[in-house]
Amino acid sequence: MQASDVDAILDAQALAYPRFLLESAGFFLNRLALAPSYCWVAQAARPDAHGVLLGYLISYPWDAGLPPALDEALAALPPGADHWFLHDCAVVPTAQGLGVGQALVRAAAQGAMQDGLRRASLVSLESAVSYWLRHGYAPVAADTGELAEKLAGYGPQARYMSRAFAL
Template sequence: MLAGDVDGILAAQTLAYPDFLLESAGFFQNRLALAPSHCWVADTAAPAGRDGLLGYLISYPWDAGLPPALDVALESLPAGADHWFLHDCAVVPRAQGLGVGQALVRAAAGSALEHGLRRASLVSLGSATGYWRRQGYAPMAVAGAGLAAKLAGYGPQAQYMARELPL
């Protein structure tokens, strides 16, 4: 992912998510600045004036504590992070069913392994929990009332999930 991809990412997320889940350009720029080797796009050569972005994936090293809040900039990543946090993976409708999301996840997970991360975690939207379970993710218990508050921002039936790497 490059800084120039952010406009395409903003357009893609509006096709993939309801308004309450949309994150700002500043959020994507923040994560790209903190973890450039963990942020990916899938695109295709497109005619002039047509966006070739097929999908994107935002991830970064994390400490397996509470998941980060939506659309909140981080000053830094946690020292000693041991998890790969898959924050967001979205595919535009015209590319769904082509394996774009799976290719993004595999590429990013490979990079996470190269960076020494051995577990993966994510917050699954309620509608995607079955997909992530089929990918080997299982609900993750995190003590405290803070988890429920964080998950509420992701919508009903959102779950914090984890699995071992490699995928």
């Protein structure tokens, strides 16, 4: 991902999510600045040599604590992070079913494992929980008020999920 991709990412995000989940250009630029090797885009080649965005993935090293809030800049990544946090992966409607999302997740997860991160975590929207369950993620109990409060910002029935990386 490059900073020049952000306008297309904002367009893709608007197609994929309800308005209350939309994050700003500043958010994407912040995560790109903090973890460039963990932020990816998928593009289709066009004859005029400009790619058409098919999807994007935002992720970064994180700790086992609470998930980050939506659309908030981070001053730094947590020291000693041992998790790969998959913050967002979206595919434009015309590219759904082509394996774009799976390819983005696989590429970014492989890099995270190579960097020594031991677990993966994410917040799943209600509509995607079964997808992540099929991929080995398990819900983390929201037994603290603080976690439940964070998840509420992601919408009803959002789940914090985690899995170990296969070593």
